[in-house]
Amino acid sequence: MADSSSQRTHKDREIKKIIDQIRREYNFYRRGKTPKKKNAAQTDPVEVYCRIRPLENPDNPTCIKALSDSVVQLIPALNNERVTRNGQAKEYQYTFQYVFDEYSSQKKIFDYVAMPLMEDLINGKNGLLFSYGITSSGKTYTMTGMPQDQGILPRCLDVLFNSIEGLQAKKYVFKPDRMNGYEVHSEVDAMIERQKKDILPGMTTPKTPSSARHRDGYEMEDHGRVEDGDRVDGVDEDNNYTVFVSYTEIYNNYVYDLLEELPWDPIVGYKPPQSKLLRTDCQDTMYVMNCVEVECKSTQEALNILYRGQKRRKVAHTALNAESSRSHSIFNIRLVQAPLDPRGEEVLQDADKVCISQLSLVDLAGSERCHRTGNMGDRLKEAGNINQSLMVLKTCMKLLRENQKNNENKMVPYRDSKLTHLFKNYFDGDGKVRMIVCINPRAEEYDETIHVMKFAELTQEVMVARSEQVKFDIGLTPGRRRMNQQYQEALAHIPLIDEEVPVIQPMSYSMGPSFPSLEVIHSRDDYTLNQLQNFLEDRYKRRETLLMDYSRKQEQFRSQLVVFEKEYSAAKFKNTELQASLDKKESYIQKLESRLRSIDKKNEEMTKTLKVSERDRRELDAKLQDKNVKIRQERSEKERLKNDFRNRLEMNNQHWEKNLVKEKHKIESEFGGQIWEKQKKLNLLRSIVNDKDAAVEEPRGGFRTPAPKPRTYTTPGKIMTAKSETDISSVGTNSTPRTRTATGTVSSARAAYQQRIATSQATRNTPVYNPRHRRSRSSNAEIWLDHKPAGNVELDTVLQPKMKKKKSVTKLEVKDTKEASKYCLTHQQMDSGGELETRLVKGDVMPTAGGGTAVVFTDVESLKQKSPGTRKRRSSCPQPTDYEGDWTDTEDRCRVAIEGHGKKRSRGTERESRV
Numbered sequence: 001m002a003d004s005s006s007q008r009t010h011k012d013r014e015i016k017k018i019i020d021q022i023r024r025e026y027n028f029y030r031r032g033k034t035p036k037k038k039n040a041a042q043t044d045p046v047e048v049y050c051r052i053r054p055l056e057n058p059d060n061p062t063c064i065k066a067l068s069d070s071v072v073q074l075i076p077a078l079n080n081e082r083v084t085r086n087g088q089a090k091e092y093q094y095t096f097q098y099v100f101d102e103y104s105s106q107k108k109i110f111d112y113v114a115m116p117l118m119e120d121l122i123n124g125k126n127g128l129l130f131s132y133g134i135t136s137s138g139k140t141y142t143m144t145g146m147p148q149d150q151g152i153l154p155r156c157l158d159v160l161f162n163s164i165e166g167l168q169a170k171k172y173v174f175k176p177d178r179m180n181g182y183e184v185h186s187e188v189d190a191m192i193e194r195q196k197k198d199i200l201p202g203m204t205t206p207k208t209p210s211s212a213r214h215r216d217g218y219e220m221e222d223h224g225r226v227e228d229g230d231r232v233d234g235v236d237e238d239n240n241y242t243v244f245v246s247y248t249e250i251y252n253n254y255v256y257d258l259l260e261e262l263p264w265d266p267i268v269g270y271k272p273p274q275s276k277l278l279r280t281d282c283q284d285t286m287y288v289m290n291c292v293e294v295e296c297k298s299t300q301e302a303l304n305i306l307y308r309g310q311k312r313r314k315v316a317h318t319a320l321n322a323e324s325s326r327s328h329s330i331f332n333i334r335l336v337q338a339p340l341d342p343r344g345e346e347v348l349q350d351a352d353k354v355c356i357s358q359l360s361l362v363d364l365a366g367s368e369r370c371h372r373t374g375n376m377g378d379r380l381k382e383a384g385n386i387n388q389s390l391m392v393l394k395t396c397m398k399l400l401r402e403n404q405k406n407n408e409n410k411m412v413p414y415r416d417s418k419l420t421h422l423f424k425n426y427f428d429g430d431g432k433v434r435m436i437v438c439i440n441p442r443a444e445e446y447d448e449t450i451h452v453m454k455f456a457e458l459t460q461e462v463m464v465a466r467s468e469q470v471k472f473d474i475g476l477t478p479g480r481r482r483m484n485q486q487y488q489e490a491l492a493h494i495p496l497i498d499e500e501v502p503v504i505q506p507m508s509y510s511m512g513p514s515f516p517s518l519e520v521i522h523s524r525d526d527y528t529l530n531q532l533q534n535f536l537e538d539r540y541k542r543r544e545t546l547l548m549d550y551s552r553k554q555e556q557f558r559s560q561l562v563v564f565e566k567e568y569s570a571a572k573f574k575n576t577e578l579q580a581s582l583d584k585k586e587s588y589i590q591k592l593e594s595r596l597r598s599i600d601k602k603n604e605e606m607t608k609t610l611k612v613s614e615r616d617r618r619e620l621d622a623k624l625q626d627k628n629v630k631i632r633q634e635r636s637e638k639e640r641l642k643n644d645f646r647n648r649l650e651m652n653n654q655h656w657e658k659n660l661v662k663e664k665h666k667i668e669s670e671f672g673g674q675i676w677e678k679q680k681k682l683n684l685l686r687s688i689v690n691d692k693d694a695a696v697e698e699p700r701g702g703f704r705t706p707a708p709k710p711r712t713y714t715t716p717g718k719i720m721t722a723k724s725e726t727d728i729s730s731v732g733t734n735s736t737p738r739t740r741t742a743t744g745t746v747s748s749a750r751a752a753y754q755q756r757i758a759t760s761q762a763t764r765n766t767p768v769y770n771p772r773h774r775r776s777r778s779s780n781a782e783i784w785l786d787h788k789p790a791g792n793v794e795l796d797t798v799l800q801p802k803m804k805k806k807k808s809v810t811k812l813e814v815k816d817t818k819e820a821s822k823y824c825l826t827h828q829q830m831d832s833g834g835e836l837e838t839r840l841v842k843g844d845v846m847p848t849a850g851g852g853t854a855v856v857f858t859d860v861e862s863l864k865q866k867s868p869g870t871r872k873r874r875s876s877c878p879q880p881t882d883y884e885g886d887w888t889d890t891e892d893r894c895r896v897a898i899e900g901h902g903k904k905r906s907r908g909t910e911r912e913s914r915v
C-alpha cells in the first residue's frame with residue numbers, strides 16, 4: 001500500500017512537472033485583468049529613495065548631510081534637546097536605495113526611480129510610487145514639478161506615449177466597464193461612438209461653462225513645457241495600447257474623484273462632490289467605484305486632465321507652505337493592451353485577452369505634527385486626519401514587516417484608513433512599490449525629519465512579492481502588425497488594372513484555445529487529467545496539421561520562388577538592356593541640354609546687345625528730334641529776323657528817298673535862285689560890256705566843262721560808293737564772289753554824288769585831287785601783275801599805263817599774285833554807243849592772314865577811242881548806274897584773288913580817266 005501510495009505521489013509529482021513544463025513552454029498568459037500572478041518565492045523590499053531639497057537660504061544651518069549615494073546623516077542643532085549633556089549631538093545615519101542631494105535634477109530622479117516602473121507598466125506589471133515627507137519638503141515638486149522642469153508624473157506620461165507611438169488603439173476600442181475592467185469593441189463600434197461622443201456634440205451643443213473654464217486654465221499651465229524624449233524599448237508591436245488616467249484624492253479619510261463633472265445647479269452653482277466607495281473587483285483588486293477614467297491619446301491630453309483635477313484639489317495656505325497639500329492625491333495611469341487579431345489589423349475581440357497594468361503616483365500630504373503648522377479649525381481637523389492615515393500606513397508597514405520577519409499571519413489593518421485600504425494589493429505583492437522620502441534640510445525640521453526617517457527605515461524592511469513577467473503569447477504569428485502593414489503597402493502599390501487582383505490572405509497560425517487553468521491535485525484526478533490529455537492531444541493534432549500545412553506552403557513557396565527567380569533573371573537582363581538604352585538617351589539628352597545652354601547663352605547675349613542698340617537708337621531718335629526742333633526754331637527765328645530787317649530796310653529806304661527828294665528840291669531852289677541872280681547880273685554886264693562872242697547858257701542843274709582835258713577825275717565818293725557794293729573773297733578758294741544789292745548805300749551814294757555836283761558847280765570845276773597818284777610816290781619797288789584776258793583787242797594806244805616792273809598774264813593764278821604788289825586788269829566792253837571802252841582796274845595785292853593773297857581795288861581808269869568825225873557831245877555827268885554795271889562785270893572777271901577791306905576801300909580814292 002505504502003509503495004503504491006508513494007508511487008502515486010511520485011506519479012503526481014511527475015504529472016505536475018510535465019504540466020509546469022507545458023505551461024512554461026506555452027507561456028501561460030494571464031487573463032485581461034490587473035496582474036494577479038505573484039511569485040511568493042521571490043520577494044523584493046520596498047525601495048525607498050531619499051531626496052533632499054535645497055535650502056531657501058543657502059546660509060541657513062542644515063540638519064541633514066548626504067554622506068554618500070545611499071547614506072545620509074541627521075545633525076541636530078546645538079540647542080536641540082537631543083544634544084547630550086556633554087554637548088555631543090546624537091547623529092543618526094540612514095541608508096537608502098539612493099540619496100539625491102539638493103543638486104540632483106528632476107530627470108535624474110525620474111531615471112532612477114520612475115523609469116523602471118514605466119518599463120513594468122508597459123510589460124503589464126503594476127507599480128506604486130509615493131512621496132512621503134513633512135510639509136514643504138518638496139513632495140509635490142518631485143511628483144509634478146514645473147512646466148519647464150517637469151517632475152515624475154509628466155515625464156512618465158511623456159515616456160509612455162513615446163513608447164507606444166504608432167501602436168495606440170483607436171479611441172473607444174477599449175471601454176471601462178465600471179468594474180475596474182475593460183470591454184473590447186470593434187473598430188466600427190468605436191467609430192460610431194467617436195461620432196456620437198466627440199464629433200456630434202462639438203457640432204451641435206455649445207461648451208458647458210465648466211469645460212470651457214477648464215480648457216482655458218490648461219493652456220496657461222502648459223506654457224513652455226519641456227518634454228522628456230525618452231522611451232521604453234522592447235514594446236510588443238503586436239499589441240494595441242490605450243492609456244486611461246484617473247485622479248482621486250483622499251481628504252479627511254474620504255475618497256473624492258477629482259475628474260468628476262460636478263452637477264450644476266442654477267441656484268447654488270456647482271454641487272459639492274460626493275465621496276466615492278472603495279470596492280474589490282472580481283480578482284480582489286481594490287478600486288474606486290464609479291471613478292472617471294479618461295482615455296488619453298497624448299501627454300498633453302493627460303496633463304490637461306491633471307491640471308483639471310489639481311484645480312479641485314484641497315490646497316491651503318499654512319504657516320510652513322503657501323500651497324500645502326491637505327489631501328493625499330492619487331494619479332493613476334492605466335495601460336490597457338490587447339493582442340492584434342491573426343491578420344494584424346484589429347484588436348482581438350476577446351476581453352479575456354486584455355491586459356491592464358497600472359502605475360499609481362501618490363503625493364501624500366505633509367506628515368508634520370499639528371502644532372507646527374499653526375493650523376486651527378478645518379486645517380487642524382485636516383492635519384489630524386492626515387496624521388491618522390499616515391499613522392495607519394506606518395502601523396500596516398510595521399505589521400507587514402513583523403509578519404514577514406516572524407512568519408506570522410497577523411491581520412494588517414489596511415481598512416483603518418482609505419489610503420492603506422486602496423493600496424492593500426500592492427503590499428500583498430501586486431506590483432512594485434517605491435517611495436521617495438522628501439527632506440527639508442532646515443535645522444528646525446530636525447525632529448520631524450527623524451520621524452520621517454524612522455518610517456522610511458521601517459518601510460524599506462517590508463518585503464513585497466515580485467510580480468512575474470507577463471507575456472501575451474496566444475499562439476498567433478509574431479510580427480503580425482508589421483506583416484499587415486507591409487501587405488497593405490504592397491496592395492497600395494499594385495497598379496489599378498481591370499482584372500481583379502487576387503487578395504492573398506496573410507498567413508496566420510493559431511494553436512487553438514488558450515491553455516485551460518487546470519490544476520492536478522492528485523494522481524487519481526482522472527477528470528482533470530483526461531481534460532488535460534484531450535487538450536494536449538488537440539494541440540498536438542493542430543500542431544501536426546500546422547506543420548503539414550507549413551511544409552506544403554513551404555513547397556509552394558519554393559516552387560513559386562523558382563518561377564520568380566526565372567522571371568527575375570529575365571527581368572534583370574531586360575533591365576540591363578533598358579539601362580543601356582537609357583544611358584544612351586541620357587547622354588544624348590545631356591548633349592542636347594549643353595547645346596541648348598550655349599544657345600541660350602548666345603541668345604541672352606544677343607538680347608543684351610539688342611537692348612543696348614535699342615537704347616542707343618532711342619537716344620539718337622531723341623537727339624534728332626531735339627535737333628529738328630532746334631532747326632525749326634532757328635529757321636523761324638531767321639525768318640522773323642529777315643522779315644524784321646526787310647521791314648526796317650524798307651522804312652529806311654523810304655525815309656532816305658524822301659530826304660533826298662527834299663534835299664534836291666531845296667538845293668535846286670537855292671542854286672536856281674542864285675544862278676538866276678547871277679544870270680541877271682551877267683546879262684546886265686553883257687549888255688554893259690557888249691561882248692558879242694560870249695555865249696549865254698540857261699542854267700539847268702549841269703555844269704560846263706572848260707577845254708577838254710586828257711583826263712577827268714571822278715569824285716572819291718563815287719568810287720567809294722561803287723566799291724562798297726563788292727564783297728570779299730579769299731584768294732585760293734573757289735568760292736564765288738557775292739554781289740550784294742544795298743539800296744540804302746546806293747541812295748547814300750546818290751546823295752553824295754548830288755552833293756559833289758553842287759560843290760563842283762559852286763567851286764567852278766576845281767580839279768579833283770587823288771593822293772594815291774601824287775608825283776613823289778616811289779614806284780621803283782612795285783611789281784605789277786598785268787592781267788590781260790585773252791581775246792582783248794589790241795588798241796595801239798599812245799597813253800600807256802606806267803608799270804616799270806610787271807608780269808603779264810592772260811589767266812590769273814594764285815601763284816602769280818605772290819610776287820606782285822600791284823594788280824591791273826585790262827577790261828574791255830562795248831558802251832551804249834557801240835564804241836569799245838577799255839577800263840584799267842587797279843589794286844594793291846596784299847597777303848592775307850590765312851596764307852592767301854587779296855587784291856584791294858583802288859582805281860579804275862576808262863579809255864575810250866573814237867573817230868574824230870563822230871564826236872558827240874558828252875554828258876558832263878556820268879550816270880551812277882553805269883558804274884554799277886561796270887563793277888559787276890569786273891568782279892566776274894576777277895573772281896579769283898579778291899579780298900575786300902571795307903574801311904580801306906571806303907577811304908581810298910579812285911580815278912576815272914577818259915581819253
Ligand SMILES: Nc1ncnc2c1ncn2[C@@H]1O[C@H](COP(=O)(O)OP(=O)(O)OP(=O)(O)O)[C@@H](O)[C@H]1O
Pocket residue numbers: 052053054133134135136137138139140141142321323324325326364365366367438
Ligand atoms: N528640489 C527642489 N528644488 C527647488 N525648489 C523646491 C524643491 N523642492 C521643493 N521646492 C519648493 O519648495 C516649495 C514647497 O514645495 P512642495 O509644495 O513641493 O512641498 P510639499 O512637500 O508638497 O508640501 P505640502 O506637503 O505642504 O504640500 C515649493 O515652492 C517648491 O517649488
